[in-house]
Amino acid sequence: MTEQRPLLEVTDLVKHYAVRGGVLRRQVGTVHAVDGVSFALGAGETLGLVGESGCGKSTVARTVLRLVEPTSGAIKLDGEDIAPLSKTALRPYRRSMQIVFQDPFASLNPRMTAGDIVGEPLTVHGIATGAKKQERVAELFQQVGLRPDQMKNFPHQFSGGQRQRICIARALSLGPRLIVCDEPVSALDVSIQAQVINLLIDLQRKQNFSYLFIAHDLAVVAHISHRVAVMYLGRIVEIADKHELFANPRHPYTQALLASVPIADPKAKRTAPLIDGDVPSPINPPSGCAFHTRCPYAIDRCKTERPMLQAAGTAHQVACWLNDGTGRSE
Amino acid sequence: MSEAIPAETVLDVKNLQTVFFTNSGLFRAVDDVSFSVRRGETLAIVGESGCGKSVSALSIMRLVPDPPGRIVGGSVTLEGTDLLKLDDAAMRSIRGNRISMIFQEPMTSLNPVMRIGDQIIEAVRLHQKVSSKEAWKQAVDMLRLVRIPEPERRAQEYPHQLSGGMRQRAMIAMALACRPALLIADEPTTALDVTIQAQILALIVDLQQRLGTGLILITHDLGVVAQTAQRVIVMYAGKKVEEATVESLFETPLHPYTRGLMASIPAVPSPDAKADVRLVEIPGMVPSLTRLPPGCAFAPRCKLAIDRCRQEYPPLDEVKSNHWAACWRAGEMAEAS
Structure with a gap:
């Protein structure tokens, strides 16, 4: 990726939610949903989360779009920090940031036609009306592989994959520079997933926008992303070029995560031991490194001091005391 | 027990x-x-x-x-x-x-x-x-x-x-x-x-x-x-289209639908596969069970479909030992692989 000024630069992003209890609704705890996340995303690049x-x-995805207000931290879009902006001041930036949600059944208004759904952002931002809007919508339909004559149909007349195409067309309508995809294919059937993934890649090649791509399916993320960031309890524990990350995972959590993915080959053997237990609660995250309670290699230092992201090879950063660029943990 | x-x-x-x-x-x-x-x-x-x-x-x-x-x-x-x-x-x-x-x-x-x-x-x-x-x-x-x-x-x-x-x-x-x-x-x-x-x-x-x-x-x-x-059956539109041991199925899938499914899932990247391969799509979508086409239900999405597929439903044949597939062209696929 060309490293000029990144399109999106997130620094020390924090989002805490108050937990209230008792008759007086006093704050009794804090959910550390996002706890100091920093990353950068270049133009035309895809970062998988x-x-x-x-x-x-x-929460990171929604905070970046200011759909959720950050507790602290900076979100720079093209060098401009949008975190402190008021709603009105934010409006011009909204055009360049769009989102595609997981469930194409819940994110489309059932009473609007597909054409109206895709055209609505054009009206809201006063870009096009009347015949010009219809023309633009028809063009968007073609870009995402739908027929313009389907514009008059309602969402229930489309299949899941087609509905996701409508959501993508809506996100594209304003010519955004950043599209956040929050689990865009996990609600779709396997044979349809490939169609949508290919569409997302093709659109990016043609129009050169960036994706912040969130999914729990590692293979899907790896396929579409240029770089991948691994999160654990509100923090990024490792971030690297995808080939580097999959070939040489340095954080014990990343290693466990990769080893847990079932491989579609009966001859493949599991490589690393499985980790035990569940993810701890983000209300009282463990001290030090949040992963130390499940980590097979944890040392005393992990329990008290929080490791920060440190360079570990080219385009590879890891937050682990045992991986300070000296090699893997075993 | x-x-x-x-x-x-x-x-x-x-x-x-x-x-x-x-x-x-x-x-x-x-x-x-x-x-x-x-x-x-x-x-x-x-x-x-x-x-x-x-x-x-x-x-x-x-x-x-x-x-x-x-x-x-x-x-x-x-x-x-x-x-x-x-x-x-x-x-x-x-x-x-x-x-x-x-x-x-x-x-x-x-x-x-x-x-x-x-x-x-x-x-x-x-x-x-x-x-x-x-x-x-x-x-x-x-x-x-x-x-x-x-x-x-x-x-x-x-x-x-x-x-x-x-x-x-x-x-x-x-x-x-x-x-x-x-x-x-x-x-x-x-x-x-x-x-x-x-x-x-x-x-x-x-x-x-x-x-x-x-x-x-x-x-x-x-x-x-x-x-x-140990064994797998693959279903499509209410019918069993393939059955095999897990090894045989993953080694030589004999129904085009199974092949399509396997090709459409992204693999976890390996260091030797540097170039990004495009995922193979199965075109179209799963047919509605109330309007099944005559013949093989997968034929409208199948690259290998011939006229016969659109008219007659293929029987579930044992194409290889302990490996059954319901496809007119499974025999050809078994020979080719």
């Missing part, structure tokens, strides 16, 4:  | 037909499907939504909602008894006892206002004459068997106090409490995270082998199939 449920990957 | 002959057939399903009567017409959710499961064996049923894999399982359990669904033909023989001929009371004594089932979402299949231990006891005391004290002991033992830490304490807790993985373990404990001959797991790990999925699958396979249970694993994930099953 993986992790298990509750690791904060969706 | 485990001293039985390993090759013994536990379940034999023959020509099962389950139909649904809906406003848009009759559709055949399961159309003439046969398979068998041996003691200690894992049979995977693979397919996409609407292919009939879950309805097959519900038919075995006799849990198909009637109306609109009805089992209209075939036989389901469990340990020598045809379940389709039993009355409701006799079926109830088998369900949860000789066959049990684990569902996808553990939170919705557990009773939220009952302690975990009591839910396991319920299954035990329904089928066995034991005191409640003895049953509680069994429940705790089952929780220990599924490797829930501190089983005595956990048995006292309610489902919401357990994590997703722990709840699925509790479901497994409940399902295996009466030592069933057959366990049906319908997408048991789809709602779970990948590290938890690996734990649960390892647990199911380990217990199944120790207890000698036959297992039907319903899934859409070919990776899960490859890592856990």
Whole structure:
């Protein structure tokens, strides 16, 4: 990736939710949903965000778009920090950031025609009306592999894969520079997933926007991304070029995650031992390195001091005391 | 349990037909499907939504909602008894006892206002004459068997106090409490995270082998199939289109649909495969069961389709030894590979 100024630069992003209890609804705890996340995303690049449920990957996505207000941290889009902007000041930036959600059944208004859904952002931002809008919508339909004569149909007349295409067309309508995809294919059948993944890749090659791509399926993320960040309990534990990450995972959690993926080959053997236990609660995350409670290699230092992301080879950063660029942990 | 002959057939399903009567017409959710499961064996049923894999399982359990669904033909023989001929009371004594089932979402299949231990006891005391004290002991033992830490304490807790993985373990404990001959797991790990999925699958396979249970694993994930099953059947639009041992299926899939599925899943990148290969798409979508085309249901999406495919449904032939496929061109594919 060309390393000029990145399109998106997130620094020390934090999102805490208050847990209230008792009659007086006093704050009794804090959910550390996102706990100091930093990354950069270049133009035309895809950054994959993986992790298990509750690791904060969706919260990162929504906070970047300001759909969720960050507790602290900076979100720079093209060098401009959008975190402190007011709603009105934010509006012009909204055009360049769009999102595709997981469930194409829930994210389309059942009472609007597909054409109206895709055309709505054009009206809202005052870009096109009337025949010009219809023309633009028809063009978007073709780009995502739908027929323009389907514009008058309602969402229930489409299959799951086609509905996701409508969501993608809507996201494309304003010519965004960043599209956040939050589990865009996990609700789809296997044979349809490939169609949507190929479409997303083709669109990016033609239009050169960036994706922040979130999924729990590592193979899907690896296929579409240029770089991959692994999250655990609100923090990025490892971030690297995808080939580097899969060939040479340095964080014990990444290693466990990769070893857990069932491989579609009966001859393949599992390589690393499985990790035990469940992800701890983000309300009281463990001290030091959040992974130390499940880590087979944890040392005393892991329990007290939090490791920061450190360079470990080219385009590879890892947050682990045993992996300070000296090699793997075993 | 485990001293039985390993090759013994536990379940034999023959020509099962389950139909649904809906406003848009009759559709055949399961159309003439046969398979068998041996003691200690894992049979995977693979397919996409609407292919009939879950309805097959519900038919075995006799849990198909009637109306609109009805089992209209075939036989389901469990340990020598045809379940389709039993009355409701006799079926109830088998369900949860000789066959049990684990569902996808553990939170919705557990009773939220009952302690975990009591839910396991319920299954035990329904089928066995034991005191409640003895049953509680069994429940705790089952929780220990599924490797829930501190089983005595956990048995006292309610489902919401357990994590997703722990709840699925509790479901497994409940399902295996009466030592069933057959366990049906319908997408048991789809709602779970990948590290938890690996734990649960390892647990199911380990217990199944120790207890000698036959297992039907319903899934859409070919990776899960490859890592856990011995035999696989692939379903498409209500019909069985391919059956083989797991090795044979992954080595030479003989139905174009199976081939398409395998090519459409992205592989975890390996260092030697530097270039990004484009995923192979299966064009179109799964057909609606009320408007199936004549001939092979997959023909409209199939690259290899010839005129014959559009007119006649292909028979399920043993193309290679122990490898069946319902495709007019399976023979050619077997020779080419």
